[in-house]
Structure formats: structure tokens, C-alpha cells
Amino acid sequence: MFASNPPPAWIAVAQLLAVVVAAAAILLFRRRRPWLLVFVAWLVCLVVYPFGSTDVLPMLLALYALAVYGSARAAWIAFAGSVAVAAASSYLAVWAHAGGTVAPFGADAPSSASQFAVIMLIATLIGVTVGNRRRYLKALIERAHDLARERDQQAQLATALERSRIAREMHDIVSHSLTVMVTLADGSAATIDRNPERAAEAMRHVAETGRAALVDMRRMLGVLAEPGTSTESLAPQPGTAALPELVERFRAAGLPVQLTTAGAPIGDPNLQLTVYRIVQEGLTNALRYAATARLVDVAVSHADGIVQVDVIDDAAAASTSGVVGGGNGLVGMRERVALYGGVLEAGPGTVRGWRLHAELRADEASPNSEDVA
Incomplete structure (x- = not known):
């Protein structure tokens, strides 16, 4: 309030109510609409200031919220605007009550504006420091999530490549062996009446081919076995x-x-x-x-x-x-x-x-x- 001619009680109550409402709005919407709250704080300061004492609490909270949940650049822009609004409110108070001083500092308009600027500078610096740390931690968390997604993608890619490799090996083993066995079996069936000995020899080759295929399959399954299992079937691949x-x-x-x-x-x-x-x-x-x-x-x-x-x-x-x-x-x-x-x-x-x-x-x-x- 002013040093002389204090305002009526209803004006003081209205001023206090406006400040409380503005502060509550800032606390509720500080994360989603920080710039809107800065404008509301400026409006409250311009409207309430000339009728009693200046109260920059809403602007302090709005500047802090903008620095934390917005950006440092936006906070310094809002700080410059807040200094201008506080100075304008101080001069409006002096104009509305000629000869009076601006409470709560009991000083003229320039001195009051400079003191408010210092208070808002402290609030902005605190907000920028907290906001930068918050943004740094958020960036670290996002980086960790990106690394986790990249790791999962690499694992999926490695799994797909390994499946492709195993499919190639299985095709080479099974296709080759079955082709040879089917051809030998067809030849054996065609010659069994004319040349039983040749048919029997062909069937022996079928059995040998099947056993060789089983060995290759065991070797492949041995590669896929869990660590610590038997390695008897882990023989070198053919060259x-x-x-x-x-x-x-x-x-x-x-x-x-x-x-x-x-x-x-x-x-x-x-x-x-x-x-x-x-x-x-x-x-x-x-x-x-x-x-x-x-x-x-x-x-x-x-x-x-x-x-x-x-x-x-x-x-x-x-x-x-x-x-x-x-x-x-x-x-x-x-x-x-x-x-x-x-x-x-x-x-x-x-x-x-x-x-x-x-x-x-x-x-x-x-x-x-x-x-x-």
C-alpha cells in the first residue's frame, strides 16, 4: 500500500483476491501454458498496482514456470517484458496518487521499478538454472530410450540375419540330401527287377546320404544349442x-x-x-x-x-x-x-x-x- 492515504479495505481485499487467483492459476497451468500465465500476471500487476501496493508475486511465479517448463530464451524475453510492466505499474501508481510513494518499499517510481527488476531477475535466474537441469535430465532420459530402441532394433536385425543364415544352411543340407536320396531311390526302384545288386547298392547310398544329412543336422543344431550343452556334434563345416x-x-x-x-x-x-x-x-x-x-x-x-x-x-x-x-x-x-x-x-x-x-x-x-x- 502507499505511505499515506491507505486505500479502503474492500480494495485491499480485492487486490489480495486477484493476486491469489492469479497465483493459483499459475500453479495449475504452469506446465501447459506458461506464456499465457505470464500475460495474466502482467495484467494483474497493471490492474491491481495503482489501487494499493504493487505485488509482483504472480510475475515471479510465471517467470519461474516459463524458465522451467519453457526455455531459457523465452524466460529472458518474459523478464524484459516484466521489467517494463513493473515500471509502468509504478508510474501508474504515482500518477493515480500524486505525491505518494509506492509500497512496500516506500520509494518513488524509478526506485520501486529497479527493486522489482532485481527481485524478478533472481526468480528468472533460479528458474533458468532449474529448467536447464531439468531439460538436461530429460535429454539424458530420451537418449537412454533411443539407445534402448536402437539396441532392440540391432537385436532384431541380428536375429533376422541369423534366421536367414540358418535357413540357407538348412536348405543346402536338406535339399541336397533329399534330392540325392530321391534320385537314388527312383533308380533303385527302376532296376530292382533287372539288377537287384545295383538296386541294393543304390539303397546303401541312400542310407549313407541320410546318415550324412543327419550328421550335418546335428552339427547345425549343435551350433544353436545353449551354452554349456554337449559339444560332441560341433565339428568343422565342410570346405x-x-x-x-x-x-x-x-x-x-x-x-x-x-x-x-x-x-x-x-x-x-x-x-x-x-x-x-x-x-x-x-x-x-x-x-x-x-x-x-x-x-x-x-x-x-x-x-x-x-x-x-x-x-x-x-x-x-x-x-x-x-x-x-x-x-x-x-x-x-x-x-x-x-x-x-x-x-x-x-x-x-x-x-x-x-x-x-x-x-x-x-x-x-x-x-x-x-x-x-
Whole structure:
């Protein structure tokens, strides 16, 4: 209130009620509408100030709320506006009561405005400090959530890649073995009356192929086993050294295969496994669709860190032998070759038959290339 001629009691009560209402509104809506509350505090200060004493409590609360729940820049802008509003209210009070002083400091308008500015500066500094710390903690929490989401996405991606790898291996194992077994079983059924001994030999090859497939399946399941379980089935995956044995199995199934190798094999077991699977898939497709082939030529050459694989047959026309593929073999081969920055070509030969050509670069192995158990 003023130093002389105190206002009537109803004016003091109205002033107190307006200040309380403004402060309550600031406390209730400080998080959602801080700027609106600043304007309300300015209005209360301009309306109430000339009738009694100035009360900047609503502006102090509004500045603090804006600095905490808004931004530091917005708080300093509101502080400048609040200083102007407090100065205007002080001069309005002096004009309304000429000769009086502005309560509660008992000073003239300039002195009162400067003192209010200091009080609002303290409230703004406190709010900016608390707000910056709050925003910093919020940023840390959001960063932690982003890292958690990124970790989950990486885990899902790794799971998808591992599923793709396992699907390729399962296709290579099951498709190759079943194709050989079906072909041998068909041949055995066709010759059992004319040549029982040959039919029995074919069935023995069927049994051997089945056992080999079971060994490969156990090896694959052993890779998927939980840590601490038995590792008896964790044998090395086949490499280029196993190509002659692979070729012999197809010869036993009636496929005329000729294997030619050149150069010293590259020691990378992943690359050797890729070469083995490409040859295996090429011969499996030849056994399925090139039943009339008189020769299937398999050539593997190593030179200057580059491995070239060719599987070429001279069949007159593609034919099926009762086994229909799902088209996953070629996709799997392309994925394997892509891991080594290579190229894969599959299509009709220049004269007849089918040609499969793959080129792999040992020095461009992808970091996502699979581990060999």
C-alpha cells in the first residue's frame, strides 16, 4: 500500500483476491501454458498496482514456470517484458496518487521499478538454472530410450540375419540330401527287377546320404544349442577339401561329374564353406533338372585372392525328376556371394545345358559373414 492515504479495505481485499487467483492459476497451468500465465500476471500487476501496493508475486511465479517448463530464451524475453510492466505499474501508481510513494518499499517510481527488476531477475535466474537441469535430465532420459530402441532394433536385425543364415544352411543340407536320396531311390526302384545288386547298392547310398544329412543336422543344431550343452556334434563345416567326397556322392547317384581345381585354396573357412555350398547347390540342381546330361563339369580356381566356381552341364534340355524346387537355392547362393563382394551368374550355356558361374573376392569379406562352428 502507499505511505499515506491507505486505500479502503474492500480494495485491499480485492487486490489480495486477484493476486491469489492469479497465483493459483499459475500453479495449475504452469506446465501447459506458461506464456499465457505470464500475460495474466502482467495484467494483474497493471490492474491491481495503482489501487494499493504493487505485488509482483504472480510475475515471479510465471517467470519461474516459463524458465522451467519453457526455455531459457523465452524466460529472458518474459523478464524484459516484466521489467517494463513493473515500471509502468509504478508510474501508474504515482500518477493515480500524486505525491505518494509506492509500497512496500516506500520509494518513488524509478526506485520501486529497479527493486522489482532485481527481485524478478533472481526468480528468472533460479528458474533458468532449474529448467536447464531439468531439460538436461530429460535429454539424458530420451537418449537412454533411443539407445534402448536402437539396441532392440540391432537385436532384431541380428536375429533376422541369423534366421536367414540358418535357413540357407538348412536348405543346402536338406535339399541336397533329399534330392540325392530321391534320385537314388527312383533308380533303385527302376532296376530292382533287372539288377537287384545295383538296386541294393543304390539303397546303401541312400542310407549313407541320410546318415550324412543327419550328421550335418546335428552339427547345425549343435551350433544353436545353449551354452554349456554337449559339444560332441560341433565339428568343422565342410570346405574345399570335402569337394571330392561331395562329387563322389553325386557320381553314386548317377550324375557324371568331373571336378577340376587350380591354385592353392584360400585358408578362410567361411570362404571355403561358401565355395562348397555353391558347388553343392549347382550339382543338386543338375541332378534335378539335367537328367540327360552326359557331363557336368565343376571347376574351382584360386588366384590372387579371387575364387572362381563354375558348374556347367551339357544337358539337351532341362527336365525334372519328380522333385520340384522352391527357388530358394539361387537366392541363398546370391546372398553368400554378396558377402564376399562377388558376382553370380546363372543361365543357359553358350551352346546347350546350364552354366553357373560365381566369383568371390577373399579380401572383400563382409563383417556379417557367418562364423563356422
